[in-house]
Amino acid sequence: MPDILSHILFALILTKLFNIKRKTLVVLGAVLPDILGKLKMINYLTPGAPPGIVDFSNLFHSPIPLFVSAFIVALFFEYPYLGSVFFIFLGNLSHLLLDGTTKSFLFNGYLPILWADQFYIWIIVLSITYCLLTVLDIQLIKDQQTG
Amino acid sequence: MRLKRMKNKKKSDLSITIRIILGITLLSLFTLISIQNIQLKDNQTNLQNILDHPSLYEGRPYQTSGRVMANQGSYIFVLDSEATKPVPVLFLNNNLKINDNIVVYGEIHVDQLHIDGTPDMYILAEKVHMANSEPYKYIISGIALIIFAFMFFKEWSFSWTGFQESE
Numbered sequence: 001m002p003d004i005l006s007h008i009l010f011a012l013i014l015t016k017l018f019n020i021k022r023k024t025l026v027v028l029g030a031v032l033p034d035i036l037g038k039l040k041m042i043n044y045l046t047p048g049a050p051p052g053i054v055d056f057s058n059l060f061h062s063p064i065p066l067f068v069s070a071f072i073v074a075l076f077f078e079y080p081y082l083g084s085v086f087f088i089f090l091g092n093l094s095h096l097l098l099d100g101t102t103k104s105f106l107f108n109g110y111l112p113i114l115w116a117d118q119f120y121i122w123i124i125v126l127s128i129t130y131c132l133l134t135v136l137d138i139q140l141i142k143d144q145q146t147g
Numbered sequence: 148m149r150l151k152r153m154k155n156k157k158k159s160d161l162s163i164t165i166r167i168i169l170g171i172t173l174l175s176l177f178t179l180i181s182i183q184n185i186q187l188k189d190n191q192t193n194l195q196n197i198l199d200h201p202s203l204y205e206g207r208p209y210q211t212s213g214r215v216m217a218n219q220g221s222y223i224f225v226l227d228s229e230a231t232k233p234v235p236v237l238f239l240n241n242n243l244k245i246n247d248n249i250v251v252y253g254e255i256h257v258d259q260l261h262i263d264g265t266p267d268m269y270i271l272a273e274k275v276h277m278a279n280s281e282p283y284k285y286i287i288s289g290i291a292l293i294i295f296a297f298m299f300f301k302e303w304s305f306s307w308t309g310f311q312e313s314e
Contacts, residue, residue: 003284005291017169024302031295034288078309097177105252105274106210116212117248117278119287 001099003119004031009126011094016133022079022087029070029091033099036060036069061099066092098122194229197255201268205257209270211236212250212278215243222269225251235269250276 002010011030015023037060060066067089074084103112114121194211197204211234213227223243224233236251243249252274258267303310 003291004288004295008291008295014173018166022302024299027295027298031292076309077303078306078311093177097173100177100179104210105250105276106208115250115276115278117281117284119284120280123287 001102001116001119002114002122004034006119006122006126007031007034007095007098009123009130010098011091013126013130013133014090014094016130016137020087020090022083025077025079025084025087026091026094028073029088029093030095031091032069032073032088033060033066033092033095061096063093063096066096194227194234195231197268198230198232198234201255201257204255204268207255208252209255210250210252211270213248215245215247215249218243218245225249235267236272237269238272238275241272241275248278248281250278 007030008027011027012023014020015026020026060069070085070089070092073088074081077084101113103115197209211225211227213225213234215223216226216233217224218241221237221239221241223236223238223241225236226233236253237256238251251270251272253270253272256269256271258269300313302313304313305311
C-alpha cells in the first residue's frame with residue numbers, strides 16, 4: 001500500500017481538481033484509515049491476550065466504517081457539519097482508491113499498478129502532478145488578472 | 148473585450164466538463180476496486196487462524212509478507228505482522244538473507260514438523276517478490292505526518308468547543 005505522503009499528495013491533487021477550499025479536511029480523511037488502523041497497537045498492551053480481536057486495519061479500510069467515522073470526526077470541527085462529513089469521507093475514498101492499486105499475487109485485479117514497496121514511484125508521480133497543477137493554477141490566476 | 152469574455156467562458160465550461168469527467172472516472176475506478184476487494188477478501192483468511200488450525204486450510208492458496216527471521220536452507224521463516232509466530236515457507240534454492248522483506252505466494256501444506264508429532268503448516272512458495280524498501284515507507288510516513296500536522300494547525304486552531312478555522 002502507498003505511504004502516507006502519497007495519500008496526502010493524492011488528496012491535495014483532488015482538492016485542486018475540484019477546487020475544494022477546506023483542503024485539510026480532505027487530507028485528514030486521506031490519512032485517517034492508516035491512523036485508525038494503528039489502533040491495533042492496543043493489542044500489544046495486553047500481552048498474552050488473543051491478538052487481533054478486532055482487526056482495526058481491515059475495519060478502517062472499508063467504506064462503511066469509514067463513513068461512520070467521518071460523522072464522528074466531523075463533530076470535532078466548528079464548520080458546517082455535513083460539509084465536514086463530505087470532505088472527510090472524500091479523503092477516505094481517495095485513500096481506498098490509492099490502496100486499491102496495490103499489486104497482489106492473489107488477485108489479478110482491475111487496477112494493480114505497483115507493489116507496496118514501490119511507494120517511492122507514487123511519491124514521484126504525484127509530486128510532479130501536484131506541481132504541474134499548481135503551475136496551471138498560477139497561470140489561470142494570471143490570465144484572469146490580465147483578462 | 149467581448150472576445151476575451153467568450154474565451155474565459157469557454158475555459159470555464161471546459162474546466163467544469165473536465166471535472167465532471169474526472170469525477171465519474173474516479174467513481175467508476177472506486178467501484179471497480181471495491182468489487183476487487185470483496186473478491187480478494189473471499190480468498191484470504193486470518194493468518195493466525197491458519198497457524199492455529201492448519202488442517203482446515205490445507206491446499207488453499209495464500210499470500211504472506213514480512214521479514215525473514217531465519218533461513219534453514221530450503222525452509223525460511225517469515226514474520227508477518229498479523230501472526231504471533233513466524234510462518235514456515237518452503238522455498239527451494241533461495242538466496243534470501245535474514246532481515247530481507249518479501250511477499251510470498253503459495254499453497255498451504257500440512258506436515259508433521261514437530262518432534263511430538265503435532266501438525267504444523269508451511270507454505271510451498273510459488274511466487275516471491277522482494278520488498279526490501281518497505282521499511283523506509285514508515286520513515287517517509289512519519290515525516291509526512293509531521294508535514295500534515297503543520298498544514299492542519301495552520302488552518303485550524305484548537306479550542307475546547309472544537310477545532311476552529313484560523314484567521
